[in-house]
Amino acid sequence: MHIDPMVRSAAAATSQVKRKSNQERADLLREIANEIEGLGDELLETASAESNLPLVRFQGERARTCRQLRMFAATIEEGSYEEPTIDTAQAERKPLPKPDLRSLLIPVGPIVVFGASNFPLAYSTAGGDTASALAAGCAVICKAHPAHPRTSEMVAGAIQRALKKCNFPPAFFSHWVARDFDEVKALVQHPLVKGVGFTGSLSGGMAIHKYAQERQEPIPVFAEMGSVNPVILLPNALVDKAGHWAETYASAITMGVGQFCTNPGLLFAIEGEALQHFVSLLSAHLLNIRDYKMLHPGIHDNFVKRKEMVLGTKGVKAMAVVSASGEHTGTPVLALVDAEDFRNHATLHEEVFGPFSMVVACKDRDDLMSCLDVLQGQLTSTLIATPEDDEDVKSLLPILNEKAGRIIYNGVPTGVEVCDAMVHGGPFPATTDARFTAVGNKAIRRWLRPVAFQNCPQNLLPAILQDKNPTAAWRNINGQLTKADV
Amino acid sequence: MHIDPMVRSAAAATSQVKRKSNQERADLLREIANEIEGLGDELLETASAESNLPLVRFQGERARTCRQLRMFAATIEEGSYEEPTIDTAQAERKPLPKPDLRSLLIPVGPIVVFGASNFPLAYSTAGGDTASALAAGCAVICKAHPAHPRTSEMVAGAIQRALKKCNFPPAFFSHWVARDFDEVKALVQHPLVKGVGFTGSLSGGMAIHKYAQERQEPIPVFAEMGSVNPVILLPNALVDKAGHWAETYASAITMGVGQFCTNPGLLFAIEGEALQHFVSLLSAHLLNIRDYKMLHPGIHDNFVKRKEMVLGTKGVKAMAVVSASGEHTGTPVLALVDAEDFRNHATLHEEVFGPFSMVVACKDRDDLMSCLDVLQGQLTSTLIATPEDDEDVKSLLPILNEKAGRIIYNGVPTGVEVCDAMVHGGPFPATTDARFTAVGNKAIRRWLRPVAFQNCPQNLLPAILQDKNPTAAWRNINGQLTKADV
Numbered sequence: 025m026h027i028d029p030m031v032r033s034a035a036a037a038t039s040q041v042k043r044k045s046n047q048e049r050a051d052l053l054r055e056i057a058n059e060i061e062g063l064g065d066e067l068l069e070t071a072s073a074e075s076n077l078p079l080v081r082f083q084g085e086r087a088r089t090c091r092q093l094r095m096f097a098a099t100i101e102e103g104s105y106e107e108p109t110i111d112t113a114q115a116e117r118k119p120l121p122k123p124d125l126r127s128l129l130i131p132v133g134p135i136v137v138f139g140a141s142n143f144p145l146a147y148s149t150a151g152g153d154t155a156s157a158l159a160a161g162c163a164v165i166c167k168a169h170p171a172h173p174r175t176s177e178m179v180a181g182a183i184q185r186a187l188k189k190c191n192f193p194p195a196f197f198s199h200w201v202a203r204d205f206d207e208v209k210a211l212v213q214h215p216l217v218k219g220v221g222f223t224g225s226l227s228g229g230m231a232i233h234k235y236a237q238e239r240q241e242p243i244p245v246f247a248e249m250g251s252v253n254p255v256i257l258l259p260n261a262l263v264d265k266a267g268h269w270a271e272t273y274a275s276a277i278t279m280g281v282g283q284f285c286t287n288p289g290l291l292f293a294i295e296g297e298a299l300q301h302f303v304s305l306l307s308a309h310l311l312n313i314r315d316y317k318m319l320h321p322g323i324h325d326n327f328v329k330r331k332e333m334v335l336g337t338k339g340v341k342a343m344a345v346v347s348a349s350g351e352h353t354g355t356p357v358l359a360l361v362d363a364e365d366f367r368n369h370a371t372l373h374e375e376v377f378g379p380f381s382m383v384v385a386c387k388d389r390d391d392l393m394s395c396l397d398v399l400q401g402q403l404t405s406t407l408i409a410t411p412e413d414d415e416d417v418k419s420l421l422p423i424l425n426e427k428a429g430r431i432i433y434n435g436v437p438t439g440v441e442v443c444d445a446m447v448h449g450g451p452f453p454a455t456t457d458a459r460f461t462a463v464g465n466k467a468i469r470r471w472l473r474p475v476a477f478q479n480c481p482q483n484l485l486p487a488i489l490q491d492k493n494p495t496a497a498w499r500n501i502n503g504q505l506t507k508a509d510v
Numbered sequence: 511m512h513i514d515p516m517v518r519s520a521a522a523a524t525s526q527v528k529r530k531s532n533q534e535r536a537d538l539l540r541e542i543a544n545e546i547e548g549l550g551d552e553l554l555e556t557a558s559a560e561s562n563l564p565l566v567r568f569q570g571e572r573a574r575t576c577r578q579l580r581m582f583a584a585t586i587e588e589g590s591y592e593e594p595t596i597d598t599a600q601a602e603r604k605p606l607p608k609p610d611l612r613s614l615l616i617p618v619g620p621i622v623v624f625g626a627s628n629f630p631l632a633y634s635t636a637g638g639d640t641a642s643a644l645a646a647g648c649a650v651i652c653k654a655h656p657a658h659p660r661t662s663e664m665v666a667g668a669i670q671r672a673l674k675k676c677n678f679p680p681a682f683f684s685h686w687v688a689r690d691f692d693e694v695k696a697l698v699q700h701p702l703v704k705g706v707g708f709t710g711s712l713s714g715g716m717a718i719h720k721y722a723q724e725r726q727e728p729i730p731v732f733a734e735m736g737s738v739n740p741v742i743l744l745p746n747a748l749v750d751k752a753g754h755w756a757e758t759y760a761s762a763i764t765m766g767v768g769q770f771c772t773n774p775g776l777l778f779a780i781e782g783e784a785l786q787h788f789v790s791l792l793s794a795h796l797l798n799i800r801d802y803k804m805l806h807p808g809i810h811d812n813f814v815k816r817k818e819m820v821l822g823t824k825g826v827k828a829m830a831v832v833s834a835s836g837e838h839t840g841t842p843v844l845a846l847v848d849a850e851d852f853r854n855h856a857t858l859h860e861e862v863f864g865p866f867s868m869v870v871a872c873k874d875r876d877d878l879m880s881c882l883d884v885l886q887g888q889l890t891s892t893l894i895a896t897p898e899d900d901e902d903v904k905s906l907l908p909i910l911n912e913k914a915g916r917i918i919y920n921g922v923p924t925g926v927e928v929c930d931a932m933v934h935g936g937p938f939p940a941t942t943d944a945r946f947t948a949v950g951n952k953a954i955r956r957w958l959r960p961v962a963f964q965n966c967p968q969n970l971l972p973a974i975l976q977d978k979n980p981t982a983a984w985r986n987i988n989g990q991l992t993k994a995d996v
Contacts (some may be wrong), residue, residue, distance in 0.1 A: 039908065041604075042908060042911075043908075057924045060787045084605070105824075109930045109931040109952075110931060111930055111931040111932075113925070119570070120925070122927060122929075123921065123925075123927060123928055125931035125932055126931055127931040127932070127933050130911060132915075132944065132945070133912075158748065166628065220673075233728065234732075237723045241937075241938040241940060242719065242942045242943070244945060256708040269657050273823070331653070333652050387845075395898040413969065417970055422525065422528060422529075422774075423972065425616060425961055426525070426619075426762055428961070429959075429960065429961060429962065430961070430962040430963075430964060431961065431962070431964065431966065432964040432965065433963070433964065433965050433966040433967065433970070434965060435609065435964060435965050439606070439609075441597070441609060441611055442594045443597040443608075443609060443611055444597055444989060445595040445596060445597040445611035445612055445613040445962055445986075446597075446611055446613070446962060446987050447613050447960045447961060447962035449959075449960065452726075452728060453727075453729040456715065457728070457730070457962075458618065458959040459618070459730065459955075459956075459958065459959045459961075460959075461960060466595075467958070469945075472945065473915075473937075474915065474933045474935070474945075474946075474947060474952070475911055475914070475915060475916070475917065475933060475944075476863070476915065476916040476917070476931055476932060476933035477916075477919070478916060478917065478918040478919065478921060479918065479919050479920060479921050480919040481897075481919065482912075482915065483900070484903055484907065484919070485852075498991050500930055500931075503930060505984050505991060506589075
């Protein structure tokens with residue numbers, strides 16, 4: 025499809041949908057979920073065939089995708105996400121009367137979504153970016169991911185059927201197959217495109233970001249580009265529960281062939297017998313985990329290249345390397361390095377996308393702190409500790425706060441819960457805008473901007489800003505949150 | 511001061527201030543307001559001498575500046591601005607237990623502030639950008655504006671005394687005099703700078719924005735770059751109240767020598783007798799308004815240049831031109847053009863900063879709508895109407911929504927109320943990020959990012975995320991807003 029007419033239609037659809045109610049958009053999101061479920065096992069089988077991931081994984085991913093859509097439906101139905109804010113007039117105020125001011129959030133305009141290869145359902149065609157943008161009232165142009173074209177097409181078909189059923193303009197969602205990068209550039213740079221959502225690699229995200237920067241009009245670009253997700257194993261936890269954590273982490277490192285943006289890629293600990301014991305347990309577990317085919321040959325090639333680059337770096341030792349059982353499989357790898365060598369080689373600070381993790385053995389607390397200093401922004405940071413480690417944790421938390429969007433205590437970073445408090449984001453290069461999350465209800469805020477109405481008569485105001493509160497949404501009236509009428 | 515040590519100190523100060531409570535930061539903001547008031551008449555006289563604006567104007571501007579500081583103090587004391595969000599664990603959930611997740615907003619890091627020449631107090635050294643960033647917990651590096659260096663230094667001194675009195679690190683606020691643009695560039699591109707606030711011209715804002723784009727790490731840049739602020743005079747209003755609106759607009763166009771970013775620069779109406787009558791009344795009022803010295807010779811030169819460019823454009827007629835009474839005065843000008851000539855000349859769509867406005871005479875409603883299409887993003891749009899114009903207003907509102915951050919009904923765009931519902935922002939080129947406001951409580955959101963804590967023990971959580979609600983702030987607990995404990 026030609027880019028210009030597609031974007032113009034998306035902009036027109038955004039304007040048309042502004043005349044529909046939140047309830048109508050909520051119904052659409054639920055219908056999309058129904059249609060996706062209606063695709064049945066064929067969708068799961070297609071996604072599995074295209075991604076080399078097991079069928080059971082797609083039962084979970086489909087459930088998550090549909091749950092996200094229904095979550096946003098409930099959110100927009102309720103209405104508080106529009107942040108309705110009312111400051112009533114004070115005609116007698118001196119020296120000047122205070123006007124009546126009322127504001128709410130409105131959609132920014134058409135959004136281009138680039139889905140991720142590693143989540144063909146939950147972070148792709150009808151994934152979090154699409155769901156949050158449609159919920160916001162923004163038309164979506166979704167670039168089909170070349171790693172799962174049939175899955176993407178099936179999901180796009182479900183969305184298009186839902187649009188028809190709910191009487192929405194078909195251009196409120198477009199499914200677009202790019203022929204080359206020039207087309208992607210032309211799309212991102214189209215004047216009527218008002219935002220971009222991207223999930224994928226650092227190089228891919230930065231290319232999109234650069235296209236956007238070349239525009240005359242700056243637009244929001246939220247690119248989630250992965251992360252090394254450092255884990256800090258504190259001394260008492262290593263002594264007390266080495267077995268538990270070795271088993272837990274062997275599983276977290278290899279789950280989904282390690283193809284998660286929250287895969288734990290770096291394990292920091294203080295050297296000594298306890299760490300040696302933990303490393304031997306973790307290695308043993310990893311040696312017992314079989315390898316599986318990766319998402320696509322490109323991801324596999326990159327995994328092999330990055331892994332070899334890291335293993336070839338001065339001071340890095342391979343602790344557990346499983347030999348490949350077949351073509352394009354991701355064979356789990358555990359590496360070990362000391363803190364000084366880690367700090368000195370920037371290639372060790374970057375993600376190896378796949379079933380890979382590296383233990384960084386530090387001399388002492390200061391040595392460990394110096395390692396954290398060189399880390400870039402992260403989606404997550406994890407602390408493995410016991411209450412006896414509290415003092416260490418207290419000194420680490422302010423540092424981890426500055427590095428990551430989510431801090432996990434005694435757990436694994438994999439598994440991104442869809443809820444209000446989730447933050448799936450973080451300082452660059454984890455994302456291009458740390459002020460937002462890509463997962464959970466608040467992901468919608470990326471695609472909204474405020475508009476205020478000054479001294480506007482009741483009959484001309486949007487319903488949610490009129491004196492009578494139509495949906496009992498929470499509103500800020502003269503500085504107080506309330507569900508009451510004005 | 512050298513840039514690198516200054517930014518490093520600002521980053522260190524941001525970290526140190528994270529250990530202080532919201533109450534301590536609120537006390538600091540109030541102390542800054544007290545210190546500014548303590549500068550007495552000398553501040554007002556200095557600002558007046560440096561800006562050519564009358565003393566009485568600075569009584570109002572000082573009051574506004576101090577009110578903003580105290581407003582942010584109350585906001586951070588209360589705590590809801592941190593958006594505390596709690597999702598409690600569900601250990602029994604199938605197939606996987608739900609973790610406990612708790613998130614809040616934290617400061618992004620040091621912010622560079624470029625104040626405006628036209629508001630030496632309220633939008634400059636201790637203006638909205640500085641106040642909101644300090645409230646957020648971000649250290650501020652403020653570039654002194656060369657048009658009011660002594661005013662800026664006095665205000666900076668007040669801030670520094672307040673920092674000392676409240677036992678804050680001095681580097682939490684730095685006052686910086688740039689020697690050249692290379693230094694400005696180096697500052698904006700310093701890796702430890704995490705955000706920029708700018709108020710000023712389009713060319714200035716875009717230069718800063720470009721510096722920021724050249725960084726490796728993208729950072730939030732909120733540049734407020736002014737606007738033409740279109741006003742639409744609807745037919746019935748022109749008939750009913752031509753005299754009232756002519757007088758009101760003569761005053762709005764020339765107040766502060768027209769040096770407001772919300773100055774009404776374009777007046778759209780449908781041609782005919784009523785419009786002719788309005789134009790003659792407005793011209794007569796303008797001819798009676800004396801001219802005053804503009805802020806500085808550069809602003810005056812630019813005003814003359816832009817005004818002459820517009821008046822020299824095909825089809826533009828000068829309706830009221832007052833002859834200059836002295837050097838560097840801003841002489842009020844009213845111009846008239848028809849819709850077609852307006853649409854055909856892009857130079858007419860851009861701001862003339864000063865006491866200038868242009869009436870665009872349209873043939874009919876469609877002709878008027880076509881003019882709105884060519885307008886770029888705006889801070890404000892204004893509708894002058896009577897209830898008989900409601901149908902026109904209803905068809906105009908969706909268009910104005912897409913163009914502007916604030917819509918005024920039967921008023922003037924000048925005068926930006928400081929309150930929760932204010933939106934002082936808007937689509938590009940009014941600002942570089944329409945998702946935020948520069949004025950009002952919500953301006954603080956520009957300098958905050960979310961962080962989540964997963965399964966974190968109570969004693970290690972920030973106080974506002976613990977089960978017990980320490981300040982009775984509004985918190986989102988399992989999807990419900992409440993002031994209760996967990």
